[in-house]
Amino acid sequence: MEFRRVTGLPPYVFAQINGLKAEARAAGRDVVDFGFGNPDLPSPDVAVEKLAESAHNPRNHRYSASRGIPNLRRAIAGRYKAVFDVDLDPETQVVTTIGAKEGLTHLMWVLCEPGDCAVVPSPSYPIHLAGPGFAGARVITVPVADPGASALDPGEQFFAGLEAAVREAPTRPRAIIVSFPHNPTTACVDLAFMERLVGFAAENEIVVCHDFAYADLGFDGYQPPSILQVKGAEEWCVELYTLTKSFSMAGWRVGFCVGNAEVVAALTKLKSYLDYGTFQPVQIAAIVAMNEATDYPGRLRAVYQSRRDALVEGLRRIGWEVPAPRGSMFLWAPIPEAYRERGSLEFSTLLIREADVATSPGIGFGDNGDDHVRFALIENEMRTHQALRSLKRALTKLG
Numbered sequence: 001m002e003f004r005r006v007t008g009l010p011p012y013v014f015a016q017i018n019g020l021k022a023e024a025r026a027a028g029r030d031v032v033d034f035g036f037g038n039p040d041l042p043s044p045d046v047a048v049e050k051l052a053e054s055a056h057n058p059r060n061h062r063y064s065a066s067r068g069i070p071n072l073r074r075a076i077a078g079r080y081k082a083v084f085d086v087d088l089d090p091e092t093q094v095v096t097t098i099g100a101k102e103g104l105t106h107l108m109w110v111l112c113e114p115g116d117c118a119v120v121p122s123p124s125y126p127i128h129l130a131g132p133g134f135a136g137a138r139v140i141t142v143p144v145a146d147p148g149a150s151a152l153d154p155g156e157q158f159f160a161g162l163e164a165a166v167r168e169a170p171t172r173p174r175a176i177i178v179s180f181p182h183n184p185t186t187a188c189v190d191l192a193f194m195e196r197l198v199g200f201a202a203e204n205e206i207v208v209c210h211d212f213a214y215a216d217l218g219f220d221g222y223q224p225p226s227i228l229q230v231k232g233a234e235e236w237c238v239e240l241y242t243l244t245k246s247f248s249m250a251g252w253r254v255g256f257c258v259g260n261a262e263v264v265a266a267l268t269k270l271k272s273y274l275d276y277g278t279f280q281p282v283q284i285a286a287i288v289a290m291n292e293a294t295d296y297p298g299r300l301r302a303v304y305q306s307r308r309d310a311l312v313e314g315l316r317r318i319g320w321e322v323p324a325p326r327g328s329m330f331l332w333a334p335i336p337e338a339y340r341e342r343g344s345l346e347f348s349t350l351l352i353r354e355a356d357v358a359t360s361p362g363i364g365f366g367d368n369g370d371d372h373v374r375f376a377l378i379e380n381e382m383r384t385h386q387a388l389r390s391l392k393r394a395l396t397k398l399g
Protein backbone atom coordinates (compact mmCIF):
# COMPACT_ATOMS: atom_id res chain seq x y z
CA MET A 1 0.00 0.00 0.00
CA GLU A 2 1.07 3.55 -0.59
CA PHE A 3 0.43 6.47 1.75
CA ARG A 4 1.69 9.43 -0.21
CA ARG A 5 0.95 12.11 2.37
CA VAL A 6 2.87 10.42 5.16
CA THR A 7 5.55 8.31 3.50
CA GLY A 8 7.55 11.41 2.68
CA LEU A 9 7.62 12.62 6.27
CA PRO A 10 11.07 12.55 7.82
CA PRO A 11 11.67 9.79 10.39
CA TYR A 12 10.76 11.12 13.78
CA VAL A 13 14.11 11.06 15.59
CA PHE A 14 12.32 11.76 18.85
CA ALA A 15 10.88 8.24 18.60
CA GLN A 16 14.43 6.87 18.90
CA ILE A 17 15.11 8.92 22.03
CA ASN A 18 11.75 7.90 23.49
CA GLY A 19 12.64 4.27 22.84
CA LEU A 20 15.93 4.67 24.73
CA LYS A 21 14.11 6.47 27.55
CA ALA A 22 11.61 3.62 27.83
CA GLU A 23 14.42 1.04 27.80
CA ALA A 24 16.32 2.85 30.55
CA ARG A 25 13.19 3.13 32.68
CA ALA A 26 12.31 -0.52 32.14
CA ALA A 27 15.81 -1.34 33.43
CA GLY A 28 14.96 0.58 36.62
CA ARG A 29 17.00 3.71 35.84
CA ASP A 30 15.67 7.11 36.86
CA VAL A 31 15.73 9.24 33.70
CA VAL A 32 15.46 13.01 34.17
CA ASP A 33 13.35 13.97 31.21
CA PHE A 34 13.94 17.28 29.45
CA GLY A 35 12.82 15.74 26.15
CA PHE A 36 9.21 16.41 25.28
CA GLY A 37 7.78 19.94 25.87
CA ASN A 38 4.80 18.53 27.75
CA PRO A 39 4.00 20.87 30.66
CA ASP A 40 4.15 19.13 34.06
CA LEU A 41 2.41 21.91 36.02
CA PRO A 42 -1.30 21.50 36.79
CA SER A 43 -4.10 23.38 35.04
CA PRO A 44 -5.87 26.09 37.10
CA ASP A 45 -8.18 24.67 39.79
CA VAL A 46 -11.07 26.88 38.68
CA ALA A 47 -10.94 25.32 35.22
CA VAL A 48 -10.84 21.77 36.58
CA GLU A 49 -13.80 22.48 38.87
CA LYS A 50 -15.80 24.10 36.08
CA LEU A 51 -15.08 21.18 33.77
CA ALA A 52 -16.38 18.70 36.35
CA GLU A 53 -19.48 20.77 37.03
CA SER A 54 -20.38 21.35 33.39
CA ALA A 55 -19.71 17.74 32.44
CA HIS A 56 -22.67 16.81 34.68
CA ASN A 57 -25.03 18.89 32.56
CA PRO A 58 -26.44 16.72 29.74
CA ARG A 59 -26.94 19.82 27.60
CA ASN A 60 -23.18 19.93 27.28
CA HIS A 61 -22.97 16.38 25.95
CA ARG A 62 -24.26 17.29 22.52
CA TYR A 63 -22.26 18.47 19.53
CA SER A 64 -20.84 21.93 20.14
CA ALA A 65 -20.01 24.69 17.64
CA SER A 66 -16.86 23.95 15.64
CA ARG A 67 -15.97 27.66 15.59
CA GLY A 68 -16.26 27.80 19.40
CA ILE A 69 -19.15 28.97 21.57
CA PRO A 70 -19.66 32.77 21.61
CA ASN A 71 -18.47 33.27 25.19
CA LEU A 72 -15.23 31.47 24.46
CA ARG A 73 -14.60 33.71 21.47
CA ARG A 74 -15.43 36.72 23.65
CA ALA A 75 -13.06 35.50 26.36
CA ILE A 76 -10.09 35.31 23.99
CA ALA A 77 -10.94 38.74 22.59
CA GLY A 78 -11.00 40.00 26.19
CA ARG A 79 -7.59 38.47 26.87
CA TYR A 80 -6.11 40.07 23.74
CA LYS A 81 -7.46 43.44 24.84
CA ALA A 82 -6.16 43.09 28.39
CA VAL A 83 -2.71 41.72 27.58
CA PHE A 84 -1.86 43.18 24.17
CA ASP A 85 -4.33 46.05 23.82
CA VAL A 86 -5.53 44.44 20.58
CA ASP A 87 -9.19 44.72 19.55
CA LEU A 88 -10.66 41.57 18.01
CA ASP A 89 -14.20 41.11 16.79
CA PRO A 90 -15.24 37.76 18.32
CA GLU A 91 -17.76 37.24 15.49
CA THR A 92 -15.42 37.65 12.55
CA GLN A 93 -11.85 37.55 13.80
CA VAL A 94 -11.79 34.53 16.09
CA VAL A 95 -12.16 30.80 15.51
CA THR A 96 -11.50 28.15 18.13
CA THR A 97 -9.09 25.38 17.19
CA ILE A 98 -8.23 22.03 18.75
CA GLY A 99 -4.92 23.43 19.96
CA ALA A 100 -2.50 25.51 17.92
CA LYS A 101 -1.20 22.40 16.18
CA GLU A 102 -4.53 21.49 14.59
CA GLY A 103 -5.15 25.18 13.83
CA LEU A 104 -1.85 25.57 12.02
CA THR A 105 -2.29 22.39 10.01
CA HIS A 106 -5.74 23.27 8.77
CA LEU A 107 -4.70 26.86 8.10
CA MET A 108 -2.26 25.40 5.60
CA TRP A 109 -5.15 23.49 4.01
CA VAL A 110 -7.09 26.68 3.43
CA LEU A 111 -4.10 28.73 2.32
CA CYS A 112 -2.18 26.27 0.16
CA GLU A 113 -2.85 23.97 -2.75
CA PRO A 114 -0.64 21.57 -4.69
CA GLY A 115 1.94 23.61 -6.56
CA ASP A 116 1.98 26.39 -3.95
CA CYS A 117 4.82 27.10 -1.56
CA ALA A 118 5.17 28.37 1.98
CA VAL A 119 8.14 29.89 3.77
CA VAL A 120 9.11 28.33 7.08
CA PRO A 121 12.12 28.90 9.34
CA SER A 122 14.39 25.96 10.00
CA PRO A 123 14.84 24.61 12.62
CA SER A 124 11.19 24.76 13.67
CA TYR A 125 8.48 22.98 15.57
CA PRO A 126 7.92 19.91 13.32
CA ILE A 127 4.36 20.68 12.18
CA HIS A 128 5.51 24.05 10.81
CA LEU A 129 7.75 22.22 8.38
CA ALA A 130 5.29 19.38 7.68
CA GLY A 131 1.98 21.31 7.60
CA PRO A 132 2.30 22.92 4.16
CA GLY A 133 3.23 19.51 2.72
CA PHE A 134 -0.05 18.00 3.91
CA ALA A 135 -1.77 20.57 1.70
CA GLY A 136 0.49 19.60 -1.20
CA ALA A 137 2.63 22.74 -0.95
CA ARG A 138 6.40 22.98 -1.04
CA VAL A 139 8.32 24.37 1.90
CA ILE A 140 11.09 26.90 1.41
CA THR A 141 13.19 27.16 4.55
CA VAL A 142 14.97 30.18 5.97
CA PRO A 143 17.47 30.06 8.83
CA VAL A 144 15.82 31.37 11.96
CA ALA A 145 18.84 32.50 13.90
CA ASP A 146 22.56 32.26 13.87
CA PRO A 147 23.29 28.96 15.63
CA GLY A 148 25.11 29.82 18.79
CA ALA A 149 23.46 33.24 19.02
CA SER A 150 20.07 31.67 19.43
CA ALA A 151 18.88 33.75 22.36
CA LEU A 152 19.30 36.92 20.32
CA ASP A 153 16.85 38.71 18.13
CA PRO A 154 17.13 36.99 14.71
CA GLY A 155 16.61 40.37 12.93
CA GLU A 156 18.77 41.05 9.93
CA GLN A 157 19.72 37.48 9.15
CA PHE A 158 16.10 36.38 9.21
CA PHE A 159 14.89 39.11 6.85
CA ALA A 160 17.77 38.49 4.46
CA GLY A 161 16.69 34.83 4.34
CA LEU A 162 13.07 35.79 3.89
CA GLU A 163 13.80 38.15 1.02
CA ALA A 164 15.95 35.55 -0.73
CA ALA A 165 13.27 32.89 -0.26
CA VAL A 166 10.55 35.04 -1.78
CA ARG A 167 12.82 36.13 -4.63
CA GLU A 168 13.77 32.57 -5.50
CA ALA A 169 10.37 30.95 -4.95
CA PRO A 170 8.85 29.50 -8.15
CA THR A 171 5.55 31.23 -7.35
CA ARG A 172 4.58 33.86 -4.81
CA PRO A 173 4.52 32.00 -1.45
CA ARG A 174 1.03 31.67 -0.01
CA ALA A 175 2.15 31.79 3.60
CA ILE A 176 5.00 32.61 5.93
CA ILE A 177 4.95 30.65 9.19
CA VAL A 178 6.71 32.25 12.13
CA SER A 179 6.67 31.68 15.87
CA PHE A 180 8.34 33.83 18.52
CA PRO A 181 9.43 33.04 21.23
CA HIS A 182 10.70 30.33 18.99
CA ASN A 183 10.71 26.60 19.55
CA PRO A 184 13.38 25.20 19.53
CA THR A 185 15.92 28.04 19.27
CA THR A 186 14.22 30.29 21.88
CA ALA A 187 14.84 33.28 19.56
CA CYS A 188 12.76 36.25 20.68
CA VAL A 189 11.73 39.39 18.83
CA ASP A 190 10.47 42.86 19.63
CA LEU A 191 7.62 44.89 18.19
CA ALA A 192 9.93 46.55 15.62
CA PHE A 193 10.64 43.09 14.16
CA MET A 194 6.89 42.42 13.91
CA GLU A 195 6.37 45.80 12.23
CA ARG A 196 8.97 44.93 9.63
CA LEU A 197 7.38 41.52 9.10
CA VAL A 198 3.90 43.01 8.63
CA GLY A 199 5.37 45.52 6.16
CA PHE A 200 7.04 42.65 4.28
CA ALA A 201 3.77 40.69 4.18
CA ALA A 202 1.82 43.67 2.82
CA GLU A 203 4.45 44.52 0.23
CA ASN A 204 4.63 40.93 -1.03
CA GLU A 205 0.96 40.07 -0.45
CA ILE A 206 1.68 36.96 1.61
CA VAL A 207 -0.29 35.80 4.63
CA VAL A 208 1.75 35.57 7.82
CA CYS A 209 0.73 32.86 10.30
CA HIS A 210 2.24 33.63 13.67
CA ASP A 211 2.16 30.68 16.05
CA PHE A 212 2.15 32.43 19.44
CA ALA A 213 2.37 29.30 21.60
CA TYR A 214 4.74 31.02 24.07
CA ALA A 215 2.82 34.31 24.22
CA ASP A 216 2.96 34.42 28.00
CA LEU A 217 6.42 32.97 28.54
CA GLY A 218 8.81 35.90 28.36
CA PHE A 219 11.42 36.16 31.11
CA ASP A 220 13.09 38.99 33.02
CA GLY A 221 10.26 41.41 32.28
CA TYR A 222 10.19 40.70 28.53
CA GLN A 223 6.65 40.54 27.07
CA PRO A 224 6.62 38.81 23.68
CA PRO A 225 4.71 40.96 21.18
CA SER A 226 1.60 39.80 19.38
CA ILE A 227 1.89 40.41 15.64
CA LEU A 228 -1.59 41.95 15.86
CA GLN A 229 -0.21 44.81 17.94
CA VAL A 230 1.18 46.19 14.70
CA LYS A 231 -1.14 48.71 13.08
CA GLY A 232 -2.77 47.19 9.99
CA ALA A 233 -1.54 43.67 10.80
CA GLU A 234 -5.05 42.24 10.40
CA GLU A 235 -4.78 42.92 6.63
CA TRP A 236 -2.31 40.07 6.14
CA CYS A 237 -1.78 38.29 9.43
CA VAL A 238 -3.33 35.66 11.63
CA GLU A 239 -2.08 34.47 14.98
CA LEU A 240 -2.49 31.16 16.81
CA TYR A 241 -2.93 31.44 20.55
CA THR A 242 -3.22 28.41 22.83
CA LEU A 243 -3.98 27.65 26.46
CA THR A 244 -1.45 24.77 26.36
CA LYS A 245 1.53 26.64 27.80
CA SER A 246 -0.07 29.86 29.08
CA PHE A 247 -2.51 28.02 31.36
CA SER A 248 -0.79 24.62 31.44
CA MET A 249 -3.81 23.08 29.71
CA ALA A 250 -1.99 20.93 27.15
CA GLY A 251 -4.35 17.96 27.20
CA TRP A 252 -7.47 20.10 26.92
CA ARG A 253 -6.74 21.08 23.31
CA VAL A 254 -7.95 24.67 23.34
CA GLY A 255 -6.46 27.08 20.82
CA PHE A 256 -7.55 29.96 18.62
CA CYS A 257 -6.83 31.44 15.25
CA VAL A 258 -7.34 35.21 15.37
CA GLY A 259 -6.77 38.19 13.11
CA ASN A 260 -7.53 38.53 9.39
CA ALA A 261 -11.29 38.02 8.99
CA GLU A 262 -11.09 36.41 5.53
CA VAL A 263 -8.60 33.78 6.66
CA VAL A 264 -10.56 33.19 9.86
CA ALA A 265 -13.76 32.73 7.80
CA ALA A 266 -12.04 30.25 5.48
CA LEU A 267 -10.70 28.21 8.39
CA THR A 268 -14.10 28.35 10.10
CA LYS A 269 -15.72 26.96 6.96
CA LEU A 270 -13.20 24.14 6.60
CA LYS A 271 -13.52 23.22 10.26
CA SER A 272 -17.31 23.13 10.03
CA TYR A 273 -16.81 20.14 7.70
CA LEU A 274 -14.17 18.47 9.86
CA ASP A 275 -15.16 18.73 13.51
CA TYR A 276 -18.00 19.60 15.85
CA GLY A 277 -15.85 21.63 18.18
CA THR A 278 -14.07 20.82 21.39
CA PHE A 279 -16.20 19.09 24.05
CA GLN A 280 -18.39 21.90 25.40
CA PRO A 281 -17.44 21.51 29.10
CA VAL A 282 -13.83 22.04 28.01
CA GLN A 283 -14.81 25.24 26.22
CA ILE A 284 -16.73 26.44 29.29
CA ALA A 285 -13.77 25.66 31.55
CA ALA A 286 -11.44 27.49 29.15
CA ILE A 287 -13.63 30.60 29.47
CA VAL A 288 -13.32 30.42 33.24
CA ALA A 289 -9.54 29.94 33.01
CA MET A 290 -9.14 33.06 30.89
CA ASN A 291 -11.62 35.18 32.84
CA GLU A 292 -10.82 34.10 36.37
CA ALA A 293 -7.30 32.68 36.48
CA THR A 294 -5.78 35.80 34.99
CA ASP A 295 -2.73 35.56 37.27
CA TYR A 296 -1.99 31.98 36.23
CA PRO A 297 0.25 32.67 33.20
CA GLY A 298 2.39 34.93 35.41
CA ARG A 299 2.74 32.24 38.06
CA LEU A 300 3.76 29.66 35.48
CA ARG A 301 6.22 32.09 33.96
CA ALA A 302 7.93 32.53 37.34
CA VAL A 303 8.30 28.76 37.73
CA TYR A 304 9.79 28.35 34.24
CA GLN A 305 12.12 31.29 34.81
CA SER A 306 13.52 29.84 37.97
CA ARG A 307 13.97 26.42 36.31
CA ARG A 308 15.76 28.20 33.48
CA ASP A 309 18.09 29.86 35.97
CA ALA A 310 18.85 26.58 37.71
CA LEU A 311 19.62 24.81 34.43
CA VAL A 312 21.59 27.61 32.77
CA GLU A 313 23.70 28.32 35.85
CA GLY A 314 24.23 24.61 36.51
CA LEU A 315 25.33 23.84 32.95
CA ARG A 316 27.68 26.80 32.93
CA ARG A 317 29.14 25.64 36.25
CA ILE A 318 30.02 22.26 34.76
CA GLY A 319 31.66 23.98 31.81
CA TRP A 320 28.84 23.78 29.25
CA GLU A 321 28.35 27.30 27.90
CA VAL A 322 24.70 27.91 27.01
CA PRO A 323 22.78 31.09 26.24
CA ALA A 324 19.97 32.01 28.67
CA PRO A 325 16.63 32.13 26.83
CA ARG A 326 14.51 35.30 27.10
CA GLY A 327 11.35 33.34 26.44
CA SER A 328 9.70 29.96 25.65
CA MET A 329 10.04 26.92 27.92
CA PHE A 330 13.24 25.60 26.41
CA LEU A 331 16.97 25.86 26.50
CA TRP A 332 18.70 25.51 23.12
CA ALA A 333 22.12 24.21 24.02
CA PRO A 334 25.01 24.19 21.56
CA ILE A 335 26.63 20.76 21.73
CA PRO A 336 30.02 21.11 23.46
CA GLU A 337 32.84 21.44 20.94
CA ALA A 338 34.34 18.01 21.76
CA TYR A 339 31.14 16.22 20.73
CA ARG A 340 29.73 18.50 18.05
CA GLU A 341 30.94 16.46 15.12
CA ARG A 342 28.93 13.47 16.26
CA GLY A 343 25.68 15.32 15.65
CA SER A 344 22.69 15.82 17.89
CA LEU A 345 21.11 12.37 17.67
CA GLU A 346 24.29 10.64 18.79
CA PHE A 347 24.89 13.25 21.50
CA SER A 348 21.33 12.95 22.87
CA THR A 349 21.72 9.17 22.84
CA LEU A 350 24.95 9.51 24.78
CA LEU A 351 23.30 11.74 27.39
CA ILE A 352 20.60 9.15 28.03
CA ARG A 353 22.99 6.21 28.09
CA GLU A 354 25.70 7.81 30.22
CA ALA A 355 23.80 10.32 32.36
CA ASP A 356 20.14 9.19 32.37
CA VAL A 357 19.24 12.63 31.01
CA ALA A 358 16.80 12.92 28.10
CA THR A 359 16.98 15.86 25.68
CA SER A 360 15.65 16.39 22.16
CA PRO A 361 18.20 16.14 19.34
CA GLY A 362 18.24 19.40 17.35
CA ILE A 363 18.14 17.54 14.02
CA GLY A 364 14.53 16.59 14.81
CA PHE A 365 13.60 20.25 14.24
CA GLY A 366 15.19 20.59 10.81
CA ASP A 367 18.46 20.84 8.96
CA ASN A 368 19.98 23.72 10.87
CA GLY A 369 19.42 22.11 14.24
CA ASP A 370 22.08 19.42 14.31
CA ASP A 371 24.60 21.43 16.38
CA HIS A 372 22.21 21.67 19.33
CA VAL A 373 20.12 19.71 21.76
CA ARG A 374 16.94 21.10 23.31
CA PHE A 375 16.13 20.94 27.00
CA ALA A 376 12.42 21.45 27.87
CA LEU A 377 11.99 23.08 31.29
CA ILE A 378 9.58 20.44 32.51
CA GLU A 379 11.57 19.06 35.42
CA ASN A 380 11.60 20.77 38.82
CA GLU A 381 14.74 22.28 40.31
CA MET A 382 15.55 19.31 42.51
CA ARG A 383 15.46 16.96 39.51
CA THR A 384 17.40 19.52 37.47
CA HIS A 385 20.19 19.48 40.08
CA GLN A 386 20.17 15.68 40.01
CA ALA A 387 20.56 15.82 36.20
CA LEU A 388 23.39 18.33 36.48
CA ARG A 389 25.33 16.05 38.84
CA SER A 390 25.05 13.09 36.49
CA LEU A 391 25.84 15.24 33.43
CA LYS A 392 29.00 16.45 35.15
CA ARG A 393 30.03 12.88 35.99
CA ALA A 394 29.30 11.62 32.47
CA LEU A 395 31.00 14.47 30.60
CA THR A 396 34.09 14.24 32.84
CA LYS A 397 34.28 10.48 32.27
CA LEU A 398 33.89 10.85 28.51
CA GLY A 399 36.53 13.58 28.44
Ligand SMILES: Cc1ncc(COP(=O)(O)O)c(C=O)c1O
Pocket residue numbers: 037098099100101102125179183211213242243244250253254255
Ligand atom coordinates in the same frame (compact mmCIF):
# COMPACT_ATOMS: atom_id res chain seq x y z
C1 LIG B 1 5.55 26.40 18.45
C2 LIG B 1 4.51 25.50 19.00
N1 LIG B 1 3.27 25.54 18.49
C3 LIG B 1 2.29 24.76 18.95
C4 LIG B 1 2.53 23.85 19.96
C5 LIG B 1 1.40 22.98 20.41
O1 LIG B 1 0.35 23.75 20.85
P1 LIG B 1 -1.06 23.10 21.10
O2 LIG B 1 -0.94 22.21 22.30
O3 LIG B 1 -1.95 24.26 21.33
O4 LIG B 1 -1.44 22.32 19.88
C6 LIG B 1 3.79 23.76 20.53
C7 LIG B 1 4.05 22.78 21.59
O5 LIG B 1 5.14 22.43 21.93
C8 LIG B 1 4.80 24.60 20.03
O6 LIG B 1 6.04 24.56 20.51
